[in-house]
Amino acid sequence: MKFIRGSGHINIPVTWVTAPTYPNPQWPGTSIETFQVDLVISDKTSGRVEPLSTETLLCLLYQYDLWLLVSPILSSFETGQTELAKSSQPGNYFVLMINPDLTYRLGKDPDHSQPLNLTVITRNTFFHQLHDSFAQTPRIYTMKLSSALCCVFATLTVAFPSDYLKIATWGVEGYAKDNPIGVTTGGKGGKTVTVTTAEQLVEAVKGNAPKIVKLKGKIVLPARLAVGSNTSLIGVGLSAHITGKGLNIYNGDNVIVQNLKITEILDNDCITIRNSTRVWIDHNEFSSDIDGGPDKYDGQVDIIRASDFITVSWNYFHDHWKSSLVGNDATFRDLDLGHLHVTYHHNYWRHMGTRGPAGRFGHQHIYNNLYEDFLYQAIHSRSDNQVLVEGNVFRGNTSEALSTYGLVIPMDSPNTCVCGDEELDGYANLGAKNDWGHAGVNITQKGNFYKADYKFKLTPLPLVPAVVKLGAGIGRIW
Incomplete structure (x- = not known):
């Protein structure tokens, strides 16, 4: 399954929930937290909205960097926009991470409020980053995305280790x-x-x-x-x-x-x-x-x-x-x-x-x-x-x-x-x-x-x- 072909935008608001953190022995001093993420793909031309209905697999807090690995994989985006909306309609899908061994479940969230400080990375290409993580006004950044995108990631911090941009490639290697x-x-x-x-x-x-x-x-x-x-x-x-x-x-x-x-x-x-x-x-x-x-x-x-x-x-x-x-x-x-x-x-x-x-x-x-x-x-x-x-x-x-x-x-x-x-x-x-x-x-x-x-x-x-x-x-x- 693909999100969408052609132009469109990704709407990714986030709501933090009150939950305990879990020690992670692999990275001393770090933890994995429970949180909710809403992903919606909509075509501005037709107004069609497709909620994420399959697994979002990985959420990690690596020091202060939150990684969000999105599935299904986006592909064939020639141009697009990443829109950070202040809120979204109730009833959209989210993924709730509930423990440190990365098990997950797909559910629905009744409310969303704050926008996510977003970095989009595809095929080791850095596109844009929002510096004011909880802006009162939604910001829209236009970017050119390569076709056959590898993955989409999100992070909560401006400071991002450069070696972690090199995740993987789906091209021949x-x-x-x-x-x-x-x-x-x-x-x-x-x-x-x-x-x-x-x-x-x-x-x-x-x-x-x-x-x-x-x-x-x-x-x-x-x-x-x-x-x-x-x-x-x-x-x-x-x-x-x-x-x-x-x-x-x-x-x-x-x-x-x-x-x-x-x-x-x-x-x-x-x-x-x-x-x-x-x-x-x-x-x-x-x-x-x-x-x-x-x-x-x-x-x-x-x-x-x-x-x-x-x-x-x-x-x-x-x-x-x-x-x-x-x-x-x-x-x-x-x-x-x-x-x-x-x-x-x-x-x-x-x-x-x-x-x-x-x-x-x-x-x-x-x-x-x-x-x-x-x-x-x-x-x-x-x-x-x-x-x-x-x-x-x-x-x-x-x-x-x-x-x-x-x-x-x-x-x-x-x-x-x-x-x-x-x-x-x-x-x-x-x-x-x-x-x-x-x-x-x-x-x-x-x-x-x-x-x-x-x-x-x-x-x-x-x-x-x-x-x-x-x-x-x-x-x-x-």
């Missing part, structure tokens, strides 16, 4: 952007076609000419889908769903897959990237079930045979055993070495078994991902693979967050004996601080992958769970 070939653009500049059947989809993604293919509705693929180079395959809204068979990106270049739900692929991986370069897998949802054991389903996104310059971002992986394997066979060691550069960022893994990711022979930069109940082994670097791991959060029943020990545990597969497979150890380096939760970490050797060789936006660690839950998966960008 990582190896799919910064590589010797060029930025991954998919089918940009090509013809756009919308498909609703398997037959139409098969034809639409063929060939190497630039093309943008939009999928509507659920499709049961009778055979694996061969996706050609220079293709953007994009699901429309929440309806785009592929099941039956998965996707092959073989011997290709410059492919984008976004906003697709891919579930219960029995024959092979949901997506297999083989001998391909510049692939961006972004804002998708992958699932099956975890009850059938490690070999009922294969991987969700597997990257093999010297593929290179891949980014896997903002995906929701859940209820599946083996998620993402980079480098699948020791016999291809000589072929793979020097390739398999993959970025994983802002993905949400929940109720998984292994491979988040597991890598051989390559380099993976893994940052700002959220892992919940990753039952056996999340990040596994083996067979001379190198990982740079930073800014990730592990929660719930996650036994091992990171391992470089070469043993392929019995809960992974294939196995030659009940005690697992023995491979060479991998390497791991830690960049920005990770939150391991209660999970174990087993780094047997450090490598030389100390720093990513590109610029990227690192979400502050305390914000990672909410930012990822808000942004990952389908229905966020289309």
Whole structure:
């Protein structure tokens, strides 16, 4: 769901309520307070008003800075206004934060009074700030907003730490952007076609000419889908769903897959990237079930045979055993070495078994991902693979967050004996601080992958769970 397309304005008044504060052990001397926020999007041309009817996920008091992360995400605002009204009509939606672990509920507020001292930040761009926080007269500031906005934030203070402006990006980032070939653009500049059947989809993604293919509705693929180079395959809204068979990106270049739900692929991986370069897998949802054991389903996104310059971002992986394997066979060691550069960022893994990711022979930069109940082994670097791991959060029943020990545990597969497979150890380096939760970490050797060789936006660690839950998966960008 999107708030509005075209021009409009955001009306964000705030009412403070009397409530206790809660100590927060992560930030000594700070607290999280209960408060109410009303968000209304109205189109001045038509007078139509759309109250916020889905979750607003994160409210934090960081020293004196209040962060408000808004969902659904605003997009396609070419011009707009941010209006701070002194009051609003009763009955509009608000979000009431009730405790320090960030649980929330959606309710209605009978009255609103004071305007909020507002800062709007989108894609690391500072637009404007109201200095007199409780002005008697509502102020209107006109601003130009970029299209496909990342997020909207609000803060209560003029003094704002500059590093906290760099929250995240929804544009292509990582190896799919910064590589010797060029930025991954998919089918940009090509013809756009919308498909609703398997037959139409098969034809639409063929060939190497630039093309943008939009999928509507659920499709049961009778055979694996061969996706050609220079293709953007994009699901429309929440309806785009592929099941039956998965996707092959073989011997290709410059492919984008976004906003697709891919579930219960029995024959092979949901997506297999083989001998391909510049692939961006972004804002998708992958699932099956975890009850059938490690070999009922294969991987969700597997990257093999010297593929290179891949980014896997903002995906929701859940209820599946083996998620993402980079480098699948020791016999291809000589072929793979020097390739398999993959970025994983802002993905949400929940109720998984292994491979988040597991890598051989390559380099993976893994940052700002959220892992919940990753039952056996999340990040596994083996067979001379190198990982740079930073800014990730592990929660719930996650036994091992990171391992470089070469043993392929019995809960992974294939196995030659009940005690697992023995491979060479991998390497791991830690960049920005990770939150391991209660999970174990087993780094047997450090490598030389100390720093990513590109610029990227690192979400502050305390914000990672909410930012990822808000942004990952389908229905966020289309």
